[in-house]
Amino acid sequence: MELQPPFRKIIHVDMDAYYASVAELDNPELRGKAIAVGGDGRRGVISAASYEARKFGVKSAMSGMLAKQKCPHLIFVKSDFARYKEISTKIREIFYEYTDLVEPLSLDEAYLDVTNNKKDNPSANDIAREIRQRIFKVTGLRASAGISINKFLAKVASDINKPNGQKTVHPEEVIDFLEELPVNKFYGVGKVTAAKMYNLGIFVGNDLKKKTLEELIHLFGKSGAHYYNIVRGIHNSPVKPNRIRKSLAAERTFFENISSEIFMLEKLDKIANELEKRMIKADTKGKTITLKIKYSDFTQQTRSKTKTNFMQKKSEFFPVVKELLYQDKITNSVRLLGLSFGNLNTIIKEPVWVQLKLQFEGY
Secondary structure, three states: OOOOOOOOOOEEEEEEOOOHHHHHHHHHHHHOOOOOEEEEOOOOEEEEEHHHHOOOOOOOEEEEHHHHHHHHEEEEEEOHHHHHHHHHHHHHHHHOOOOOOEEEEOOOEEEEEOOOOOOOOOHHHHHHHHHHHHHHHHHOEEEEEEEOOOOOHHHHHOOOOOOOOOOEEOOOHHHHHHHEEEHHHHOOHHHOHHHHHHHHOOOOOHHOOOOHHHHHHHHOOOOOHHHHOOOOOOOHHHOOOOOOOOOOOEEEEEEEEEOOHHHHHHHHHHHHHHHHHHHHOOOOOOOOOEEEEEEEOEEEEEEEEEEEEOOOOOHHHHHHHHHHHHHOOOOOOEEEEEEEEEEEOOOOOOOOOOOOOOOOOOO
């Protein structure tokens, strides 16, 4: 099956080891060394690692203790989110020089739709290269990019020539590219799903493509339809500027596991204070409050309750938090507690975005 035009021109820009690179930028003595952002101490968790550290198996979400075992010469640096946000703002200003259709995913990555762009440049590949050069000139940091006809392909492509590179998947190359792509490289296919696919004899896109829609839905539920479409190059989600926040959370990992529900309530009281500050700062209210519990064996549980009225202040939602904590007996020690709001009032304000379908040439 051949994909039919019109085709969009989507760029996914992803900063290279962003947090670690910012640390190197601010402290040149760290350049070329194995560094980890966060994670220092017995219970800390790594939020980012330099490429030199990654060679030893250090990665985000890993405990600092395990990271140090893997890389004894690892250097820990503290997170500096104010600095990350400051530089991220400069990077986004560069994006807006080319298009207003910018969808930030985080401080260090974003989608850009350059089908129509402010530079009247017909080549998305040239635009991506120019953006990466501008980012380096303005910030001193390097970025990678993926370019293709939809967000899924652009996201996958941006990882191929990292760091400091880019990859374009032209419209006529999409089908062959996806058929040869290992399934664990498909964005959204995690380790568990990949292992399940391997057991089913699905190793590359072409293997996935041989499965019918009915088979994939039976095997993977709702995700089956998604896999059926993306392996055929079909992903129609537009780039959405001003993404609507769907949840807001605060959590804390403890230096010592705690077993007493009284102590847990004390910790939740402080977490609730932080959540209230974030809700007020974001001018947001929510109806669903969720309690997240991570146990000492790293198993995780969530407990949620939805109210009919929107809540923002701690005095409104903390009684619900107490209900959730005492809802069931906690039989294991706890290493992390978190609170989050969902069902936010921002969602009901969500605009409808219409993507114009116009045919353009040049990648």
